Amino acid sequence: MTPGPAGRDELKQVDLDLFEPFEELIEIEILGHPLEVPENNCLLRALQYVAAESIAYGRFCWNDECGNCEVQCVSPETGEVTVVRACQERVYPGMKITGLSDDVLLDLD
Numbered sequence: 651m652t653p654g655p656a657g658r659d660e661l662k663q664v665d666l667d668l669f670e671p672f673e674e675l676i677e678i679e680i681l682g683h684p685l686e687v688p689e690n691n692c693l694l695r696a697l698q699y700v701a702a703e704s705i706a707y708g709r710f711c712w713n714d715e716c717g718n719c720e721v722q723c724v725s726p727e728t729g730e731v732t733v734v735r736a737c738q739e740r741v742y743p744g745m746k747i748t749g750l751s752d753d754v755l756l757d758l759d
């Protein structure tokens with residue numbers, strides 16, 4: 651899969667009922683790759699939009715217990731890199747992720 655919005659075939663595999671209501675996609679950056687993901691969703695859910703099966707079948711508790719969703723995120727306020735849990739962090743335009751746990755499998759090439 652290439653970075654960016656999911657293609658039509660991929661969207662067929664994404665159950666949009668899983669997502670918080672959204673009206674538009676916002677651009678975030680993962681490991682230097684721009685991705686468009688649904689606004690108003692946690693980062694892990696947003697990643698499911700572009701990597702449906704990888705996230706759906708991943709080892710994720712979705713409720714802040716396992717830590718398998720941890721990513722490194724650049725703080726927009728300080729510029730410092732902090733570790734956040736993707737299941738707890740809401741996406742925002744310009745969100746910049748610089749590191750992923752081994753459980754977050756994305757094909758960014």
Ligand code: FES
Binds near residue numbers: 709713715716735737
């Ligand atoms: S998915 Fe388990 S802590 Fe986020």
